[in-house]
Structure formats: C-alpha cells, structure tokens
Amino acid sequence: MFIDKAEISVKAGSGGNGCISFYRDKYTRYAIRDGGNGGGGGNIRIVTSKDIDTLLDYRYKRHFKARNGGHGSSNKKTGSMGADAVIMVPVGTIVRDADTGLTLRDLTEEGQTLIAAKGGRGARGNAVLPKGVAGDKNRGEEGESRNLTLELKLIADAAIVGLPNAGKSSLISLISAAHPRIAPFAFTTKSPVMGIVKFDDTSVKVLDVPGLIEGAHAGRGLGDGFLRHIDRCRALIHIIDISPAADKDPYDSYNIINNELDLY
Ligand SMILES: Nc1nc2c(ncn2[C@@H]2O[C@H](COP(=O)(O)OP(=O)(O)OP(=O)(O)O)[C@@H](O)[C@H]2O)c(=O)[nH]1
Ligand SMILES: [Mg+2]
Structure with a gap:
C-alpha cells in the first residue's frame, strides 16, 4: 500500500x-x-x-x-x-x-x-x-x-501521465527495473510507481502515475492525490493510446489530461 x-x-x-x-x-x-x-x-x-x-x-x-x-x-x-x-x-x-x-x-x-x-x-x-x-x-x-x-510528494524528474489503460506501466517496465502490474483494463495501477532510468553515467527518476480521468483535479478516481506528485516533476511524458480500438480520439485524450493539469 x-x-x-x-x-x-x-x-x-x-x-x-x-x-x-x-x-x-x-x-x-x-x-x-x-x-x-x-x-x-x-x-x-x-x-x-x-x-x-x-x-x-x-x-x-x-x-x-x-x-x-x-x-x-x-x-x-x-x-x-x-x-x-x-x-x-x-x-x-x-x-x-x-x-x-x-x-x-x-x-x-x-x-x-x-x-x-x-x-x-x-x-x-x-x-x-x-x-x-x-x-x-x-x-x-x-x-x-x-x-x-x-504529506509525501514524490520527487521525480519526469512523470508518465495519461488516461487509464493507455500503456503507462508498460513503458516504465521497459525503460526501468520497476515492474508494476500491466493488464488490459483501467485502473490497474493504483498508486504511483518510481522507476530509475539509467543512461551512460547518469540516471533519472521517472514516476508511473495511475490513470487520470475527467474530474481528476476535483478528486474523481482519487486523481487529486496522484496529481499532487506531478507537482514536483520537471517533465511530463504523455502516453496516448492511438490504436483504432481506443475509445477516444488521440487529440481528445491529450486535451483531457492537459485540462486536468490546468485545473489542478
Ligand atoms: N498494442 C499495444 N498494446 C499496448 C502497448 N502498450 C501497452 N499495451 C497494452 O495496453 C494494456 C494496458 O497497459 P498498461 O501498461 O497496464 O496501461 P496503464 O496506462 O498503466 O493502465 P492503468 O494503470 O490502468 O492506468 C495492456 O494490455 C498492455 O499490454 C502498445 O504499445 N501497443
Ligand atoms: Mg498502469
């Protein structure tokens, strides 16, 4: 927990x-x-x-x-x-x-x-x-x-943000040693997961943030608690599902997240 x-x-x-x-x-x-x-x-x-x-x-x-x-x-x-x-x-x-x-x-x-x-x-x-x-x-x-x-605000260099089920945890498990659960349904990740991404002689901390939904800034889907950790990150990585099977237009998906960040 x-x-x-x-x-x-x-x-x-x-x-x-x-x-x-x-x-x-x-x-x-x-x-x-x-x-x-x-x-x-x-x-x-x-x-x-x-x-x-x-x-x-x-x-x-x-x-x-x-x-x-x-x-x-x-x-x-x-x-x-x-x-x-x-x-x-x-x-x-x-x-x-x-x-x-x-x-x-x-x-x-x-x-x-x-x-x-x-x-x-x-x-x-x-x-x-x-x-x-x-x-x-x-x-x-x-x-x-x-x-x-x-109150704990994780300090990461970058945060991975996106709608639920977009592939955020898949990315962090590929670029770092962190192994959060990956599954084909929404809200698989329930709390932020920190991964250390190594380059030649340096490393950066990347945070896998649970999926955000419309209204996250106001607490929907516990979103405000997750947005709190994004506060301190210097970069954001947006993960967007662009497959034809996605239920939202990619640009809409991007805008929903940006809007929540704005409102928060
Ligand atoms: N086709 C395809 N599927 C992917 C890709 N990345 C992830 N997936 C699949 O998408 C599903 C969701 O992946 P997760 O990494 O759990 O997604 P998430 O954004 O962490 O989801 P939440 O934690 O619920 O917000 C899984 O079934 C993955 O196998 C990709 O690049 N292509
Ligand atoms: Mg996840």
Whole structure:
C-alpha cells in the first residue's frame, strides 16, 4: 500500500526540576545550598531517509513522545538530558502544523532534520538560584506538544501521465527495473510507481502515475492525490493510446489530461 498523508501528534520531553537541597555537617555553621539543575527534555526530530518509501507506519503509530529530563539532585548534580524521539520519513515529506495549516518545512533532501517540537528547559537548582527563590521556580519547563500533518510528494524528474489503460506501466517496465502490474483494463495501477532510468553515467527518476480521468483535479478516481506528485516533476511524458480500438480520439485524450493539469 502507498500511503502519502498522515497525521501524528508529538510531545517533546519536559525539563527536569531543579533540586532544593541543603548540605550541613557538624563543621559548617550555615547550611550550604547544593541543589543541582534539572536536565533538558528531549526534542522531537523528524529526519528524512531514502530507505523509507511511504508514510504507512504513521497510520498505525501516531503518538510520539520524547523523554523527560532528569531532576537535579543534591551535591550539585545535574539531571540527565532527555533522549530525543526520532521520526523517520521519506525524502519529499512536507511537515505542517495540523492546527494552523502552517508549513514547517519541506524536507527534500536525504538526512535533513527538523526539530518539530522543542524539549523544555531544566530548572535551576538552589545551588545557583538567588537566595530566597524557591517553590514553583524550580519546576522544569513543559515540552512543546503539537499535531502535525505529514504529506509525501514524490520527487521525480519526469512523470508518465495519461488516461487509464493507455500503456503507462508498460513503458516504465521497459525503460526501468520497476515492474508494476500491466493488464488490459483501467485502473490497474493504483498508486504511483518510481522507476530509475539509467543512461551512460547518469540516471533519472521517472514516476508511473495511475490513470487520470475527467474530474481528476476535483478528486474523481482519487486523481487529486496522484496529481499532487506531478507537482514536483520537471517533465511530463504523455502516453496516448492511438490504436483504432481506443475509445477516444488521440487529440481528445491529450486535451483531457492537459485540462486536468490546468485545473489542478
Ligand atoms: N498494442 C499495444 N498494446 C499496448 C502497448 N502498450 C501497452 N499495451 C497494452 O495496453 C494494456 C494496458 O497497459 P498498461 O501498461 O497496464 O496501461 P496503464 O496506462 O498503466 O493502465 P492503468 O494503470 O490502468 O492506468 C495492456 O494490455 C498492455 O499490454 C502498445 O504499445 N501497443
Ligand atoms: Mg498502469
């Protein structure tokens, strides 16, 4: 299955509390304040990897939480840093804030990282706090929490477009190592298939897009979901059935697709 949209909620770790502690022994007249600082909370990091093809995992696991920072302790000991939570996504993923719709980052390169939610800061312990400050001042900062939309837009050099059953998958299976299903009926291909076409010393990524029909831009035949991937391609390859058996005039077929691209 090819899943190209997911909604997740994330919560960064909270900072650890600062410690209120007093050291006293029989030789010291006044107690020494020796409470350590709390550690910082872990961040939510979104990282791209070319080893991941879909957002399918995030249909099942949707909640992510980074670790909290450790609390400070006596003898000026600082709490441990909370570990980050890492969310691996395919290259070409756009991360948006689900509540505001704001785009946080378009991750188009391998290994790119986005801090989607920041961990809270650890609070200071009484060893470093000014005298008399205590109580709620030593509580660690809450980690950020957020709802995110992940949307995958495949990044290809060229996309093969056309009406259903035109021969798009036949072409990609001949020019690349990709082997999508080929059959003499419409909607054989149900999700985009990426093929790598090799030339002497270079290669280009070509995308076999499922068949588009009239009204695709408005969602007919799930067309808007497929058109989304065409957005980023530098070239389009139109496949048109010109056989006498085709139920449409070749020029009409071409115009239908162009019209959908226009409207999208
Ligand atoms: N005669 C002839 N038949 C072809 C040619 N290319 C593909 N076909 C046949 O056309 C039918 C459809 O081919 P596909 O490659 O599955 O077409 P598609 O455009 O990927 O179809 P969808 O995925 O359903 O949109 C198959 O039966 C192919 O064998 C061609 O150049 N000539
Ligand atoms: Mg096909």
